[in-house]
Amino acid sequence: MPSETIFRNARIVLPEEVVTGSVRIVDGVIADIDTGAVSVGDDFEGDYLIPGLVELHTDHLEGHYAPRPGVRWNAVAAVQAHDGQIATSGITTVFDCLRMGADEDGGFQPGEMRALADAIEMAGKEGRLRAEHFIHLRCEVSAPDVLTSFNGFLDDRRVRLASLMDHAPGQRQFQTMGQYTLYYKTKRGMSDEAFERYVTLRKEQSQRFSGPHREVISQHCRANGVTLASHDDATLDHVGEAIDQGVRLAEFPTSIEAARASHEAGMSVLMGAPNVVRGGSHSGNIAARDLAEAGILDVLSSDYIPSSLLQAAFKLGEEVETIGLPKAIALVTSTPARTVGLDDRGRIAEGAKADIVRVRNRGGEIPVVRSVWRSGERVA
Numbered sequence: 001m002p003s004e005t006i007f008r009n010a011r012i013v014l015p016e017e018v019v020t021g022s023v024r025i026v027d028g029v030i031a032d033i034d035t036g037a038v039s040v041g042d043d044f045e046g047d048y049l050i051p052g053l054v055e056l057h058t059d060h061l062e063g064h065y066a067p068r069p070g071v072r073w074n075a076v077a078a079v080q081a082h083d084g085q086i087a088t089s090g091i092t093t094v095f096d097c098l099r100m101g102a103d104e105d106g107g108f109q110p111g112e113m114r115a116l117a118d119a120i121e122m123a124g125k126e127g128r129l130r131a132e133h134f135i136h137l138r139c140e141v142s143a144p145d146v147l148t149s150f151n152g153f154l155d156d157r158r159v160r161l162a163s164l165m166d167h168a169p170g171q172r173q174f175q176t177m178g179q180y181t182l183y184y185k186t187k188r189g190m191s192d193e194a195f196e197r198y199v200t201l202r203k204e205q206s207q208r209f210s211g212p213h214r215e216v217i218s219q220h221c222r223a224n225g226v227t228l229a230s231h232d233d234a235t236l237d238h239v240g241e242a243i244d245q246g247v248r249l250a251e252f253p254t255s256i257e258a259a260r261a262s263h264e265a266g267m268s269v270l271m272g273a274p275n276v277v278r279g280g281s282h283s284g285n286i287a288a289r290d291l292a293e294a295g296i297l298d299v300l301s302s303d304y305i306p307s308s309l310l311q312a313a314f315k316l317g318e319e320v321e322t323i324g325l326p327k328a329i330a331l332v333t334s335t336p337a338r339t340v341g342l343d344d345r346g347r348i349a350e351g352a353k354a355d356i357v358r359v360r361n362r363g364g365e366i367p368v369v370r371s372v373w374r375s376g377e378r379v380a
């Protein structure tokens with residue numbers, strides 16, 4: 001007997017419009033969408049019915065695994081706690097960021113990222129997780145040891161996304177020294193001499209390693225169907241380099257011109273949902289909302305606050321007339337899914353995976369996630 005579920009009296013966010021009606025799910029897949037009134041099924045009481053959110057760049061797992069400097073939590077328990085917050089934020093597909101190469105934020109020992117990946121794999125196999133988890137390798141190409149970490153993931157089928165980043169001073173996110181100094185000297189209370197030595201070292205590392213590491217990693221990804229992302233691109237030269245390397249996702253471009261050029265080259269431009277919610281970037285770069293209004297924003301990511309993803313989508317959908325709710329929801333569902341080759345999900349349409357979120361939003365800034373289903377199964 002096929003399993004069947006009907007959700008009725010819902011405001012259904014379709015790819016192009018919002019309609020009131022019902023959605024029928026058979027064996028984990030959306031079977032049909034009806035705009036008439038039906039009397040059987042789970043009553044949504046006029047709440048929104050949207051696709052499960054697809055999150056491409058979150059480092060939120062780190063906080064559960066390393067909650068205090070020097071403290072490490074059981075990796076499986078950390079993955080479960082992270083997963084719980086992800087699912088109750090309406091996210092049904094998540095790419096967990098793991099750091100490859102010691103960078104400025106470092107602090108992890110070699111092998112810890114592999115151990116976290118193994119915990120994600122095991123938790124998934126044992127049916128402990130609500131969302132579907134994939135891995136996003138954040139590769140700090142300026143780090144001498146990036147390939148040592150990266151090589152531990154060559155055969156890992158959960159890796160579907162890799163980003164190429166260079167956080168050395170004078171590069172991309174830190175084109176000028178002001179932000180870099182604030183980030184790494186002021187916040188850590190480094191002495192002038194120690195900071196100067198550190199800056200010299202990081203500049204040398206970037207000069208020496210970034211080019212060759214970029215090449216090796218991008219080649220492996222192209223050959224193995226792993227989507228490549230650029231990170232913090234600032235100039236047209238950066239974008240040109242990304243085009244040459246086959247990049248499909250431009251993460252956090254730091255200038256409007258880099259964002260526009262990436263979008264026009266067919267890449268999906270990703271910005272942080274916290275940036276939309278806060279009304280600007282925490283590191284002083286461009287505002288996501290400006291890109292959205294200019295029609296060159298393609299994907300939002302929750303970055304460091306899982307619940308910001310849904311909040312930002314509703315904020316843009318309701319406040320920016322040229323966007324509207326269907327397009328705003330696409331920023332957190334169908335476009336990120338398509339960018340990483342997950343074409344089976346991210347939209348309310350016949351034949352799509354029944355990843356569904358019931359959202360109540362009746363005034364106020366913050367929508368409420370009331371229930372979540374993955375492949376038709378209730379997970380939150």
Ligand SMILES: [Fe+2]
Pocket residue numbers: 165167173231232252
């Ligand atoms: Fe960055």
